[in-house]
Amino acid sequence: MVEERYQEGALEIIEKKRTKFFINDHEDIVVEILKRLDARSLGVAACVCRLWCSVARNDSLWEHLCFRHVSPPPSGSRPVIVALGGYRRFYMAVLSRLGRASTIVTTAAAAAPWTSDEFQLSLSLFCVDCYERLNGGVDRTNGGDNVVKPHRRRRR
């Protein structure tokens, strides 16, 4: 009897210690952690809970991901990418379909940085892709947002 009570008491102390820190109460920490993930893990993280989903879908995280191993992108490209649907769509529509993406993600140290030419070309391809979606074509991004005109959502 005494032993059990002792054990229960110990458990109580451990429980109390546990409830002191709950990651979801600290969204900024979640952001910092998710910022360091690769694209696939970010997608998996989005399935954990609603908070993580909203954080993982935050476009700035994807912007960070796109250009993590790269010199700063050409100025002025941000409003264009945002207008066309945001960095998450950019990644999913263009980068993930191309072989390049895996190089960026897996071998961070060894990956050659994007040249501005490669970036320009990817951006053009993204633009064509967005245009095709405007046409009511197949949404290849599988982002779950079946919005035909994505840029309208993003316009400020």
Place this chain on the structure above:
Amino acid sequence: MGNSPADFSQLASDAILYNPSDLACWVDSLLTEFAEPPPTCSSDFIVDPVNNQTVVNSAWTFAEPHTPQVHQNITYDEQQSLDNQLTVVTAMEEDSGIRLVHMLMTCAECVQSGDLSLATSLIDDMQGLLTHVNTVCGIGKVAGHFIDALSRRIFQGMGGGSVNGGSAFENEILYHHFYEACPYLKFAHFTANQAILEAFDGHDCVHVVDFNLMHGLQWPALIQALALRPGGPPLLRLTGIGPPSPDGRDSLREIGLRLAELARSVNVRFAFRGVAASRLEDVKPWMLQVNPKEAVAVNSIMQLHRLLGCEQTRNSPIDTVLSWIRGLNPKIMTVVEQEANHNQPGFLDRFTEALYYYSTMFDSLEACRIQPEKALAEIYIQREIGNVVSCEGSARVERHEPLAKWRRRLSGAGFRALRLGSNAFKQASMLLTLFSAEGYSVEENEGCLSLGWHSSPLIAASAWQAVPAWDNHMSSS
């Protein structure tokens, strides 16, 4: 690599020695023998010394129609990747492939000489032979299309019905899938856009005339590039020419609206004008409403060859159109054409050229994995084949000419070639690597770029500028 016919005939003789019911073991032993992956399949030409005709030595195709359970022993998924596509052909099938090509040539010769009865019996024989050949890829597939085209030519008579019976809507869909399935059109669009972008440098009012708007897939990239150009985007006007749409739909206007929406989202001032014409020669320059102060670019993706009639008269459609283009004084005219010689007067020559060209193109299409894009792209190419082979006179619009001929023609019409520049070449190479397409190659040829499959150029892009009228007296035409 032991790809010579001698090795394979030895293989074939091995096959005969083995117990046919033990096919699984034979194939397994074959696969372990081939330690390294073979090179990618390609269509080669070997000259048949007997008949002094070229024969298409096509990709070997794997065929095991008798014992389907064999497939389970082979790691078929590994074999599927194009680089490691190990294909084995039985002696009979290789034989059939070569015989098919021979018969196609003979049939074409009969058609040219007018011996239609022999041609008809050859068609029947060939269709019988097709059952022995794998029609999923390689020579079987291409041969099937050529046999269809030949039979259509024979049974409909000369000057027979147009193959392009499809509506404009259908053609647009097929074109779109051809765009997705292989890099030819992407190469065309991006190369032309790069040249146009460079030509528009420093101009605030620019006007692009597109000879074949289709779904306007070329223009989003240009709009985006103009949005990001240093100094800000110009005012962009686009005039799109396209066939009139039936039943009240104004498809040109719809495309224009979508492009306008895209342009608005990236803050590019944009204006669109649609010109509906069923033939390019019906378009008059006043319809384009070109402003003298703006920089004009004329863009023709595989349209100029449609203007070539078989008669070389003065004031033929091509001359009329080229002269009014010159009158517009464009900053640049981008011309992309198939790199093929499909406008020769002799039917047999044309047929042979087409067989080679389209076999190469079908080979390159094997790299595409996405459906239904691949299937529809094949139908698109099939229609081209049909037009080249089975149509004549005004119905035959696919009158492809090689770059050398276009150079002569355009220089004679008062145009001077502009070099496409290293940026265009870099972009084209990048496009190919980004799409991980092995086997395609970009070549530079006196300032023009061409995209081909295994060093056979299939499509060529060039840029031109009108020589000012007073210069014409001094320069040789």
